[in-house]
Amino acid sequence: MPHDHPHDHHDDxxxxxxxxxxxxxxxxxxxxPLTYWQTMEIAMRELLIEKGILTPAEIAxxxxxxxxxxxxxxxxxxxxAWNDPAFKTRLLADASIAxxxxxxxxxxxxxxxxxxxxxTHNIIVCTLCSCxxxxxxxxxxxxxxxxxxxxxxxxxxxxVLAEFGVTLPDxxxxxxxxxxxxxxxxxxxxxxDGTDGWxxxxxxxxxxxxxxxxxxxxxxxx
Amino acid sequence: MAEQxxxxxxxxxxxxxTPAYLRGKCGVIERELGDFANPERAAYRLKKxxxxxxxxxxxxxxVWGEAAENPTDTLDAEIYAHWLEKVEIADAx
Numbered sequence: 001m002p003h004d005h006p007h008d009h010h011d012d013x014x015x016x017x018x019x020x021x022x023x024x025x026x027x028x029x030x031x032x033p034l035t036y037w038q039t040m041e042i043a044m045r046e047l048l049i050e051k052g053i054l055t056p057a058e059i060a061x062x063x064x065x066x067x068x069x070x071x072x073x074x075x076x077x078x079x080x081a082w083n084d085p086a087f088k089t090r091l092l093a094d095a096s097i098a099x100x101x102x103x104x105x106x107x108x109x110x111x112x113x114x115x116x117x118x119x120t121h122n123i124i125v126c127t128l129c130s131c132x133x134x135x136x137x138x139x140x141x142x143x144x145x146x147x148x149x150x151x152x153x154x155x156x157x158x159x160v161l162a163e164f165g166v167t168l169p170d171x172x173x174x175x176x177x178x179x180x181x182x183x184x185x186x187x188x189x190x191x192x193d194g195t196d197g198w199x200x201x202x203x204x205x206x207x208x209x210x211x212x213x214x215x216x217x218x219x220x221x222x
Numbered sequence: 223m224a225e226q227x228x229x230x231x232x233x234x235x236x237x238x239x240t241p242a243y244l245r246g247k248c249g250v251i252e253r254e255l256g257d258f259a260n261p262e263r264a265a266y267r268l269k270k271x272x273x274x275x276x277x278x279x280x281x282x283x284x285v286w287g288e289a290a291e292n293p294t295d296t297l298d299a300e301i302y303a304h305w306l307e308k309v310e311i312a313d314a315x
Contacts, residue, residue, distance in 0.1 A: 110255070127241050154243070156291045174295040180239050181275055181300035182258045 066134075073104045074136035074186060075207035079200040081113075082191040095186060099136060106135040106184065114177060115188045116214075121168055122175045123161070123214035124185040125153045131179035133186045137209055144213065153215075154178060164215040187214040194221045224250035226309040227278060229301060237265035240305045244297075248309055249280035252298055260302060274303040 020026055034042070048054045077099055081088040091098040095111035111133060114122035126132065127150045132140040143149050153160045157174050161167070168174065177185050189211040195203060210216030231246040239261050257272040264270065278301050283293035 127243070128239060154297055155286060155289070157295065158291055170292070174292065175279075176295070176297045178241060178297060178299040180241060181261070181302065183255065183277075183300055 066139075069104075069134055069136075069138040071137045071207075071209035071212065072204070073138075074133070074209070074212045075204040076200070077102055077104065077136060077186070078188055078207045078212065079204035081188055082195075082203055083198075083200050088188075091188065099186075104135045106133070109184050110182060111135070111184050111186060112177075113186050113188050114175070114214075116190045118190070119171065120173050120175060121161075121214065122177060122185075122187045123153060123157055124177050124179060124187060125150055126179040127151070127154055128178075128180055131184060133184040133212075136186050137212060141209070161215060164210060166215065166217055187212050189218050192218050192221050224252075224279075226250055226311065227276075227301075227306040228309050229278070230305050230307055232305075234262070237261055240301055241299060243285065244278075244280065244299055244301070247280055247284050249278040249284065252277040252279040255300065258302070260304070275300055276303065276306070277301075278306070 017026060017028075045059065049056060049059075077091065080102065081091050087098065090101070091113045092115060095113040096106050096109070098113075099106060099111060114124075116122055124133075125144075130140055130145040132144060134140075149160070154176055157176050158168060161174075179185055189207065191203075192206060195206070206218040206221065208216050208219060211218050226248060227250070228248045229240060229244050229246060233242075233245075253276070255275040255277065258275045260271045260273045277298050280297045280299070281293065282290040282295045282297060285297055
């Protein structure tokens with residue numbers, strides 16, 4: 001690719017551009033003014049602190065709390081549901097209450113658990129934005145927010161599943177759940193065969209993030 | 223038999239949470255969820271208006287017609303009551 005500038009940066013070692021020695025592009029420095037929304041965020045945060053509504057420590061604690069959520073929360077809920085029939089009944093009746101019971105509070109939102117069975121496979125999506133069960137799975141993966149996933153999974157879920165490595169028999173019913181409003185969803189994958197007598201911790205290690213979104217299945221037991 | 227409903231075809235501007243691809247489509251009420259604040263007002267800090275919210279289950283054949291990947295697969299979405307009209311059984315698709 002032709003360039004109209006020399007590739008000799010020896011006079012200017014503090015401004016990297018082009019490729020690093022390992023062959024990856026340098027990320028450009030963010031030497032630009034704050035955007036409108038960055039300014040608004042800082043102004044709002046400073047006002048909340050100045051007016052004594054929140055302390056900086058509370059804001060930091062909330063960010064820590066959000067960052068600490070990960071798919072291991074959801075895996076613990078799924079593993080318990082596999083091992084504890086009474087909990088599974090509670091989870092399917094009201095997943096907000098059942099997950100709160102395990103310390104994963106969804107706040108004012110409501111959670112619905114969708115059970116995969118021998119003849120039904122559930123998948124979740126938010127076609128309008130990126131609604132996701134963050135209390136159980138943490139932050140959504142980038143592909144979950146992509147236009148390609150959001151627009152395709154409601155129209156050709158089986159093709160999308162196949163691209164994730166899951167091919168379903170024709171007689172399995174696929175149910176796609178579009179999180180359009182106040183509900184959030186978590187898929188309860190089918191318990192893998194050959195796991196009788198396993199502890200909840202051992203079972204949880206089989207439960208992947210993708211299996212709880214419905215684009216995957218639990219890890220094989222061998 | 224589950225109650226049949228049709229999503230209204232109106233196209234109002236603003237913060238609408240009824241997906242355009244479901245407007246005009248018929249489905250059955252999968253479950254009732256209770257009353258929730260209408261986001262079309264809440265988004266603009268207008269006086270709170272509660273609306274019943276329901277999960278509607280659509281057949282893929284209803285949503286996508288001949289283009290459906292598998293006609294008997296389903297799509298569920300949460301729709302606020304003011305977006306739904308009843309479908310008479312004789313009229314149901």
